[in-house]
Amino acid sequence: MLRSYIPILILLALSLGMALVIIVFSQLVSPLRPTPVKESPYESGILPLGTAHERFSVKFYMVAILFIVFDLETVFLIPWAVSMRELGWGGFFAASIFLVVLTVGLIYEWKRGGLRWE
Amino acid sequence: MEQLHDIGALTDTAFFWTSLVKAVIAFLVVVVAVAMMTLAERRVSAFIQDRLGPNRVGPFGLLQPIADGLKNFLKEETLPGQASRLYFVLAPVLSMAPAFILFAVIPFAAPLPTPWGLVEMIVAPVPIGILFVLAFSSLGVYGIFLAGWSSNNKYSLLGGLRGSAQMVSYEVALGMSLIPIFMIVGNVTIPEMVWAQQRSVDAAVAGVAPETLGIWFAFPLGLAFFLFVVSSFAETNRLPFDLPEAEAELVAGYHAEYSSMRFALFMMGEYAHLLTASALMATLFFGGWDIPFWRGDNMVVVAPGIVAGAEPAVWKTILTFFSFAIKTLFFAFVFIWVRWTLPRFRYDQIMDLGWKVMLPTALAYIVLMAVSILALDSLAVPYGLGYGLILTAINLIATFVFLYLVDSDRVIMGGSAKRPVPPVVPEAVVVDREELIGAGSALTPRDRGEE
Helix, strand or coil, X not given: CHHHHHHHHHHHHHHHHHHHHHHHHHHHHCCCCCCHHHHCCCCCCCCCCCCCCCCCCCHHHHHHHHHHHHHHHHHHHHHHHXXXXXXXXXXXXXXXXXXXXXXXXXXXXXXXXXXXXX | CCEEEECCCCCHHHHHHHHHHHHHHHHHHHHHHHHHXXXXXXXXXXXXXXXXXXXXXXXXXXXXXXXXHHHHHHCXXXXXXXXXXXXXXXXXXXXXXXHHCHHHHCCCCCXXXXXXXXXXXXXXXXXXXXXXXXHXXXXXXXXXXXXXXXXXXXXXXXXXHHHHHHHHHHHHHHHHHHHHHHHHHCCCCHHHHHHHHCCCCCHHHHCCCCCCCCCCCCCCCHHHHHHHHHHHHHHCCCHHHCCCCCXXXXXXXXXXXXXXXHHHHHHHHHHHHHHHHHHHHHHHHCCCCCCCCCCCCCEEEEECCEEEECCCCHHHHHHHHHHHHHHHHXXXXXXXXXXXXXXXXXXXXXXXHHHHHHHHHHHHHHHHHHHHHHHHHHCCCCCCHHHHHHHHHHHHHHHHHHHHHHHCCCCCCCCCCCCCCCCCCCCCCCCCHHHHHHHCCCCCCCCCCXX
C-alpha cells in the first residue's frame, strides 16, 4: 500500500529538520574567532605540505568496482530467494548458473591479486 | 484461541494521525536512546576498566548527555580554510539523517487494538521491508566520504577512503547473509519474519496465515547470524573495525576537522546506526517482539485490520514491547562490550576478511541453505519445528567448519597465526660487558665505566 510510505516521509522530515536546527542553532550560539592557525588543516602540528586532494591508491577503485558487481548480485538473488520454495530445483539450477559465473569472476580476481592489500 | 480476529482497518485519516503519533514518539525515543547510549558507552567502559565513569551530573550521571550537548553547542565551530564549505556542512547531516529513519520498518511490539481499528506497532509497514534498511543504511557512506574529502586534510581523506571502502565491502556480505532468511520466510517484510519465528500454530490458521518455523532464526540460520553480526560491526564502524577513525594512526579519521555540534551529529548518527543494528539482530534472528515459550503473543496481521493467531490486547502490546526492548538493549550492550574488549584489525586484514572470508562464505552458505531447504521440501518434511531443528544441525556443522577454516590461518595472517610462541617468562639475559661497550654508541661515559 502506498499510504504506508507516509510515515517514512514524516520521519525523514523530522530527522532532516533536527539536523538543520542543530546546525543553524549551533552556528548562532557558538563563538566564531577564526585565526590562520585554526583554519589550517590539522597535521599533528607540522605545517601542511600541499593539498590533501591528491591521487589515492587504485585499490580503492578496485573495491568500488567489485562492490557494484557483488551488490548487484545480492540484489538479483533477492527475488529468487523470496520465491525459492515455489520455484523448486529448476529455479535453483537457474540461479546457480548465475552464482557460478560470479564465483568464477571472484576466483579470477583473487588469483590476479585484485584483492591483495599490502 | 487460534483464529482470525477482525479488529477493523484504520481509515486513511486515522492511519495518518496514528502514523504521525507513532513517528514522533518513536523518533523522540530514538533520540533519547541515542543520548543514553553515549552515556552507557562511557559507564560500561568505566565498568570494564574498573573505573566509575561519569556519575556527577544528575542521578547516576543520567543528565550527562544533556551537559555534553550543551557544551557542544557552546564550543567554537572550526571550519578549515581550504575546506569545501557546502560539503563540509552537509556531510554530518548526510551521516545522521539516514540513520534516524532506519528503525521505521522495524516492528517493536504486537499489533494494538484501538477503538478506531488495528494499529500495527511499526512506524511504516512498507511492503519492501528489509530492503528499505539495506538501501538507507548504505547512504551513510556518503556522509563519511564527503566528510573526509571536504575537510582537505590528509588524515580525514584517508579515514573517509578507508571508511567507504570498508563499508561497501561488508555491505555485500551483510546483504547476502539475509538471503537465507528470505528463502525461509518467502517475504521481505519484517513483521512476517517475526511471525515465522514464532511458535507453530494450529491448522486453524494454517490456511489464512503464512506458515511458521516456530524457532528463532539464530538457530536454524546460525551462520547467517554470525555473518550478519560481523558485517554489522563493520558497517557501523565499531571497534574491531573502526579503521576509519583509528585514533592512533589517523587522529580521528574522517571527522578530524570537525568540532562542536557538527561532530556531535556524526556521533548521533553512529549511535543511531548501532541501535538500529541491535534492533535488527534482535528482530531478524531473535524473534523480535516475540516472548519465548508463550503462545499468547503469536499473531500476525494478514489483511488490514485482521489478525490471525492469538487475540491482540493492549497488555500484550506492552509486554511484547518490553521483550523487544530487552533484546535490543542486550545487543547494544554487546556492541559496547566488544568495543572495549577487542583490539583493532589492520587494514589489510579487514579487506581480506571482507572479500576472502565473508563473501565466499556467504555465497557458499546461500547454496548450502538453498540445497538444504529444497531437499527438505522434496523429502516432504513438514514445515515447522522439526524442519527448523534439522536446519539447526546443518548450521552447527557449517559454523564449525567455517570457524575451523578461518582459524587455520591460511587466508588471514594475523594475531591468531600459529607461529612459535615465545616463552612467557624470558630467560635471564646475560649481558656481555665487552660486547655492550663495543656496540655501545648510546652509552654515556659513565655507563662504560669511564668516570
